[in-house]
Amino acid sequence: MSKRNRRRTPPSPTVVFDFGGVLSAGHDPVPDVHALLGGDVEALGAALWAERAAYDRGAVTSAEYWGAVAAAARVEQLSPEEVAELQAADDRYFLRLDPAARELVHDLARNRVRLALLSNASVAFGEAVRRADWFEAFTLAVISGEERAVKPEAELYQVLLDVLAHETGGVSIPSAVIFFDDREENVAAARALGIDAHLWPRNGADHPEGTEHGVALARRVLAARAVPLD
Numbered sequence: 001m002s003k004r005n006r007r008r009t010p011p012s013p014t015v016v017f018d019f020g021g022v023l024s025a026g027h028d029p030v031p032d033v034h035a036l037l038g039g040d041v042e043a044l045g046a047a048l049w050a051e052r053a054a055y056d057r058g059a060v061t062s063a064e065y066w067g068a069v070a071a072a073a074r075v076e077q078l079s080p081e082e083v084a085e086l087q088a089a090d091d092r093y094f095l096r097l098d099p100a101a102r103e104l105v106h107d108l109a110r111n112r113v114r115l116a117l118l119s120n121a122s123v124a125f126g127e128a129v130r131r132a133d134w135f136e137a138f139t140l141a142v143i144s145g146e147e148r149a150v151k152p153e154a155e156l157y158q159v160l161l162d163v164l165a166h167e168t169g170g171v172s173i174p175s176a177v178i179f180f181d182d183r184e185e186n187v188a189a190a191r192a193l194g195i196d197a198h199l200w201p202r203n204g205a206d207h208p209e210g211t212e213h214g215v216a217l218a219r220r221v222l223a224a225r226a227v228p229l230d
Contacts (some may be wrong), residue, residue, distance in 0.1 A: 013113070018118060018186065022200045023097055029094065051069065056121055059148075066082075070082075091125060095132055116163075118179065119143055120150045121145060152190075157189065157190055157195065174193050178222065
């Protein structure tokens with residue numbers, strides 16, 4: 001039989017999760033940070049999110065980011081220890097997994113499905129993620145702050161595809177990647193590259209009656225792709 005006519009076994013899918021709003025149980029660390037800094041909670045929250053994009057891109061350091069947040073709470077200067085304390089509080093908040101999402105990860109890991117994270121997050125958070133007990137279920141994490149690119153920019157998805165190709169010693173096959181994210185623009189960008197991307201209803205948010213949890217959607221999608229979950 002010629003090589004042209006040989007059938008190739010389709011690659012096993014890799015399941016990729018966003019983190020905040022998908023695996024994480026919550027998406028608003030402001031109260032936890034405010035408990036440490038005090039001050040006007042609305043001003044603090046505005047600064048935390050206004051500066052977050054630059055932090056997630058790796059354009060500012062932890063000291064610069066938390067210094068800007070602290071300034072909004074009228075704290076003029078932070079010690080290195082205080083910066084570390086604020087980062088640790090932020091990490092603890094986000095690293096609490098949604099229980100149903102944790103169960104899904106366990107089911108996939110038990111069936112030896114390759115798992116990866118693709119998250120807009122700081123370098124510091126990327127380090128915390130890799131220390132989490134549940135991260136042993138994952139093959140890799142692509143963190144925006146480490147790559148200096150953020151979703152929905154194509155560059156970050158390409159890093160993911162390149163790393164996955166390197167892991168398998170083969171070429172990049174976007175359709176073999178099943179991706180879940182809670183932002184429509186991130187899903188659309190992934191689909192534009194051929195990735196099988198799906199919108200996950202954000203964890204912790206109020207949903208209209210009858211709206212399913214993201215895990216229910218994911219289990220249905222994965223079953224349709226013959227990804228083992230039993």
